[in-house]
Amino acid sequence: MRAKTIRTTRKLALTGAVAAAGLLLAACSGSGSGDSMGGMDHGGKATTSASAAPSSAGAFNDADVMFAQMMIPHHEQALEMAKLADGRAEDAEIKKLVGEIEKAQDPEIQKMKGWLKTWGKPESMGGGGHGMAGMMSDTDMKALSATKGKAFDRKFAELMIAHHEGAVEMAKTEQTNGSDAAAKQVADDVVRTQAAEIAQLKKILERL
Structure with a gap:
């Protein structure tokens, strides 16, 4: 009786092992004829695509x-x-450029505020921002507001050239050091559009 019990136990164990092997083979072949190992973690495509997902979704630094x-x-x-x-403002080209600046920069502000909210970062670095490249001082802003007509046009062009140059400098730093695709795209847009506006403002100054 004891020998019969041992034989039965061994038979059940063997049956279980065969069943487990069958399940394993089915899992391995489940990915199709093109890649029979695709469903297993051997450092292949399945593992690579999973690890790349966060980066493709927009990693930031x-x-x-x-x-x-x-x-x-x-x-x-x-x-x-x-x-x-x-x-x-008096000059028609200055007035047109003002409209283009408003049209381009307000949406970019909203985009950047949205990024910071998503990233869990504060909108402000503190300090008011006057130490950044191209930022006007309170004195500069008061001087600009005190002018009118052609004098305003000239002052506006001079200050906006310096302001744009600062923005281009910051955008180029982002192009080099940034990681987030959307942020780098805005940096590209800033470099392209504001460099063109700098050239335009310089031409305006020459004729004013």
Whole structure:
């Protein structure tokens, strides 16, 4: 009786082992004829695609955060300068450029605020931003608001050239050091559009 029990136990164990092997083979072949090992973790495609998912979704780094935190007040000051043109600017090309600045920079501010919220970072670095490249001082802004007509046009062009040059400098740093694809795209846009506006403003100054 004891020998019969041992034989039965061995038979059941063997049956279980065969069943387990069958399940394992089914799992291995489940990915199709092109890649019979695709469902297993052997450092192949399945593992690589899973680890790449967070990066493709938009990884960010400290450079991206700093770019957004610096560019928001920089753009906001450009909009303040543009608002001063209302009732003060005389030159038609200056007026048109003011509209283009407002149209481009306000949406970018909203984008950057959205990134920082998603990243869990504060919008402001503190300090008011006047130490950043191209930022106007309170004295500069008061001097601009005190002018009108052609004098305003010249002052506006001079200050906006310096302001844009600062923005381009920050955007180029983001192009080099940033990681987030959306932030780098905005940096590309800033370099392209504001470099063109710098050239335009210089031509305006030559004829004023």
